[in-house]
Amino acid sequence: MVEIDGMKMVQTRAILSYIAGKHNLYGKDLKERALIDMYVGGTDDLMGFIMRFPFLSAEDKEKECAHIIQKATSRYFPAYEKVLKDHGQAFLVGNRLSWADVHLLEAILMVEEKSSDVLSEFPRLQAFKANISSIPAIKKFLEPGSQRKPVPDDKYVETVRKVLWMY
Template sequence: MSGKPRLTYINGRGRMEPIRWLLAAAGVEFEENFVETKEQLEKLIKGGDLLFQQVPMVEIDGMKMVQTRAILCYIAGKYNLYGKDLKERALIDMYVEGITDLMQMVMMFPFSPAEAKAKNLASIEEKATKRYFPVFEKILKQHGQDFLVGNRLSWADVQLLEAILAVEEKVPAVLSGFPQLQAFKTKMSNVPTIKKFLQPGSARKPPPDEKYVALVMSIFNLS
């Protein structure tokens, strides 16, 4: 096995995508192992590789890590994207938790029943524009810096850019009332490692389609 982190998940965004984003932002190359059938997942579980019988799993530094939050914390700390002290880390944690709440809605949207999609999309737009994005607009305006915490790139910046782009896929004009976030999006998208990740052919996954939804449903016995 090479020294690169190895990511085990479905070939799609889901709970692995923020991990891909964070590794890419840190300039870390990684390998991917895609779970394509229910039987493959069961084999991993029976083999004892999945501590809580679920993916994502990241093999890094001799560990087989599970639980998205734990994986992200480790990567952020390892690659100096987790602030310089406890206070900065607390701010990053707060910001990430808020972004994660919004992204949970975005992640679950493709699995909405057809009759609920319009309502759920409206809810995503409302929460983004009334609850979450105003927070980050205010933070950036108040401190006048390029990044959210400590005036240097952190996990929170990476996760916020991911969220902005994900919401824009569904609500293209969502940033129309947020000039600070528009500037933030431009600056972050031009960070060299992130710019590379945003190019075609990178490990970034496309928006979930019906094929992806069907695959997830079959592997995890969802109905």
């Protein structure tokens, strides 16, 4: 739950949509908003594979890591590479930063935690990552000691399992 502007909001998508709209990161019109939603949805699909990774058994992690990298490099990253090529801009939608750009950057960083050279075949995504990461507020957020959540460790996994009664 997030308290913002006198509201108590739940549901991640509603919260992120509200914040994106409030800070002019949700497109200039309905068409751009639909594209942003489409790209965020695709990125969510990739993130879904990654988010369950810490909860796998040790023997399943190696196989799942290979699966994540395979999905990222054969399905998701080629699609975003094509969007950037066809669009001809530095951002996914329009010619300005949107929620979709921030979300894709986070997905790239998550996959890079599994394989640091995962973007080696994607020059436009490499440039995209460099561009988005250099935006002052994002650059500051990505610095060591920032609020970006660290890779889930054993203590995190244990806490989540207890909270969600996963035993």
